Amino acid sequence: MVTLAFDVYGTLINTQGIQYTLAEMLHDEQQAAAISRRWREKQLEYSFRRGLMEQYQPFSVCTRQALSFALSEANVALSDDQCDQLLMAYRHLPAFPDAVSLLQQLSSMGVDAFGFTNGEAAIASELLANAGLIEDLKGIVSVDLLRTFKPAPRVYQHFLETADSSADNTWLISGNPFDILGARHAGWRTAWVNRTDAPFDPWGEAPDVTVPSLTDLAGKLGL
Missing domain, CATH: 1.10.150.240 (Putative phosphatase; domain 2)
Structure with a gap:
């Protein structure tokens, strides 16, 4: 999985x-x-x-x-x-409506879904709880312990160690192109949530999957 x-x-x-x-x-x-x-x-x-x-x-x-x-x-x-x-x-802050439905779907499927954030863990936990998302996440991984931010390579390694996963078995789902590029550099699979139909950074790399919202993401990932 x-x-x-x-x-x-x-x-x-x-x-x-x-x-x-x-x-x-x-x-x-x-x-x-x-x-x-x-x-x-x-x-x-x-x-x-x-x-x-x-x-x-x-x-x-x-x-x-x-x-x-x-x-x-x-x-x-x-x-x-x-x-x-x-x-x-x-x-x-409010959750995107498609985030609520997707995380509920993934939770019912038994998929390991984590929050992965530049924010401090306690603040991100409070935010996600207030938005009604925390119950459908397996955990929250913050960069705060490393005292740096995405897209630093060691941040992505920290996630793998914390989640007990491997790069080739891990997907980053993000609306931020810098985060997508950071994860690709670390060997991850990536899904870009392009809600505004923006162009991707012209670095000669592209996300594995691009979606306009989270609604159909599970199908795109073959889950």
Whole structure:
């Protein structure tokens, strides 16, 4: 039986769900959507930078600093309490609807499905529990113990050791192309969830499977 590693932020969990909390604060849905996107971009950028610099800070720190940047760039001033409210709301982001149905299906089939995340394990567990996904996952594997981030090669080896799996028997399912490329470099099989019909990075490599949603993934993987 294969082992499935599901990226959490952006694959199982809709990070853009935070824009609704922002919109309530700003009374401007368009601005809230733009800040939400920029927040996510800087969150990932900060994790990449820290990984390359070997100056680790937890993903929650990258998230807080990215929020500060996104608000400053947009010339939006929020109180400390409002920022804390946003960061707490980030632990209550919604699951993608297709994630709920797929994980339930995989659980009923006895497939080993894990959450695999740049976030700290405790925060990711809380997030997935709040989203109603935790019960259908065998476990959560976080990069926090290694003090670096995806797509560092040793992160993927850490998953294999934790899940007691092998590269040729493990699939990464992710909506993030950088994660797909990292897993392919580590010898894994990969499935890219391309919800926005975006082009893949032109690195001369492609995911083994590309799907527009998680709905038909089980069939695509031959499960």
